[in-house]
Amino acid sequence: MADPTFPEADLLEVMAGLHAKGLRELRTSQVAGAAGIAPWVARRLLAKLADDGKIQSRGKTKARVYWLPLTPLHSETNAVPDTRKETPSNTLSWSPASVALASYLAKPISxxxxxxxxxxxxxxxxPNVSYLLGERTANSLYEEGAVRGQLPAGTYLRKVLNQLLVDLAWSSSNLEGNTISYLDTERLFALTSNISDAPAFPAGADAEHRILLINHKRAITFLADQVPDTGLSTYTVRNLHALLMExxxxxxxxxxxxxxxxxxIGRSTYTPLSIPQVLEDMLALIIDKAGRIKNPVEAGFFLWVNIAYLQPFVDGNKRTSRLSANIPLMLYNCSPLSFMDVDVQDYNQAMQGVYERRDVSIAxxxxxxxxxxxxxxxxxxxxAMGTYDPDTLVLRPYATAVLLAMVREGLPQEPAILHAAAPEQLAVKLREIVKKEIDGLSAFNCQRHGITPAEVEAWRRKQAGKRQ
Incomplete structure (x- = not known):
């Protein structure tokens, strides 16, 4: 008769080996046969592992199947009930190297x-010789994510900023324990832009979670405003951290x-460096090397894993790494990375693989x-972006200056346009842009001009008063 004390860690390795062969949902008989133990022993061990949260399962009695947490059929964690399309990319497949790494990480810390x-x-x-993502994967992702055409840095980000503000702020905050829903996050962002004027919304929500979300919103807006001009630098990353942790x-x-x-690092055998000068030097080196990587997707991945691995700040390192990963993507007008739908356990295992083994397979x-x-x-x-009008791109900062003068300083449109000092040959075009922007200005799109929802509301009230 098989030994009923068969080690749990060995059974997890057996499951990882079966996953590596392409078997995802495992029946008790399959696990028992591969482990060389009696089915009743396997059933008892699998039930205990499932109860302890070390593996996942579904079904009852003889129909019950099991799998490692790293191989979910479809992660529902943090799912958003919206209109996103279902595509083949919804299926997260793990390489044999990832499964093997997960098996190691499933062992007790001891x-x-x-x-x-x-x-x-x-x-x-x-840079440009080494590839953490793998050269083929990095190039394929760059090809898929890049926007065609010669556009100023940050152009694409500006087009998707309103959506990204909620997506990235919410998903990144969820990885830090946020409990405020996606829909309530949208409403919170419409009500406020700073910690100081954050309302007690939603009712009963932890104040720290509100701050967490608002800080993300401010940090993402900072990147959208600064990165096209300053690029990737230590200044940008350290200011990013300050905004996230205020x-x-x-x-x-x-x-x-x-x-x-x-x-x-909780539940890890990894101990980060603790010498301030070395931390500062290594952060500078990480940013320097990332800045020299020509493929922005590889550069983003390099920043993501290395800032988290270094742990240069007292707290907030992982959220800083997530937003930093978007900097190269912004500069090269690639699709941003929002971390939507990420499973917390999968994310933590990806980080643990880097921390403990310097193995990026799961990541x-x-x-x-x-x-x-x-x-x-x-x-x-x-x-929907279509072909860009170069005059519109040139006039974007002038249009923002006009809107700020009108909303914040109360200037009428014509004096505000003259004050902006746009090129004379583009004056007619500027008036057209300003009219469209003013007509459509609301609490939900004002942030791209540096205007707060409260300022929009106050300006609208003044305009309504003048018409009475």
Whole structure:
């Protein structure tokens, strides 16, 4: 008779091996046969692993099937009830290397090797020669995600900014424990743009979660405004961290600052570096190398895994890495990466694989799936963009200046246009743009001009008063 004390870790390895052979949903008999144990022993062990959350299952009695958490049939975590299209990219497939890594990470911490930060992970990377994503995957994703044509940096992002603000802020915040729904996040963003004027909405929501979401909104807007001019720099990343963590750390001196404290990673054998000067030097090196990578998708992936791996800040490293991953995509007018529909456990395993093994297998599979979903999500906007009018692009900052003068300073349209000092030959075109923008200005689209919803509401009231 088989030993009823068959190790759980060994059974997880058996399941990983079956997954690697293409078997996703595993019956008790399959697991028992591969492990060389009696079906009743396998059934007892599988039930316990499922109860402990180490594996997933569905069905009852003899029809019950099991699989590792890394291989869900379709993740419903963080799903948004909206109009997104169902495409083949909805199916997240894991490579044998990912399954093997997940099997290692499923072992108890006591059976995994203690590790610390390894500088060669960054120092040994040669931009445009080395590829974390793999050269073929990186090039394929760039081809799929790029917007055709010679456009100023950040042009595509501006077109999808309103959608991205909610998508990325909500999905990234969910990975940090946010409990506010997607629809309530939309409503919250329409009501406020700063921590100081955040209403108690939605009722009963944790104030920290409201701050978490609003900080993301401000940080994404900062990137949209700054990146086209400043590019990728240490200044940008550190200011990004400051915006994300405002009101969430006790010491304001920690905002954007290289940490001087020791940090630990929960449920991991990884211990990050704790020497401030080395942290600062390595962050600078990561940003420098990312800036020299010609493929923006590879550059985004490089930033995502390396900022999280380094842990340069006292807190907020993963959310900073997620938003930083979008910087190269913005600069090259590629589809942004929103992290919508990511499963928290899958995400954490991707990070743990990098932390403990410097193995990006899970991260590559997850990133590839997520980015293709983002391309699909924002694809409808791409199709609607059509051919750009170069005059419209030139006049964009002038139109913003006019709207700010009208809404914030109360100037009439003509004085505001004269004050903007646009090229004289484009004055007629500017008037057309300003009229359309003013007619359509609302709390839901004002952020792209640096105008708050409260300012729009106040301006509308004044205009209504003048007509009475």
């Amino acid at each position: 059976q995994r090797d203690p590790v610390t930060y390894q500088r060669e992970f960054v120092e040994g990377y040669v 009101g969430l750390v006790t010491d304001v001196g920690q905002l954007g600052a290289i940490r001087r404290q020791i940090v630990s 590559v599979d997850l990133f590839t799936w997520l980015y293709r979903r983002s391309i699909t999500r924002y694809g409808t906007v791409t199709e």
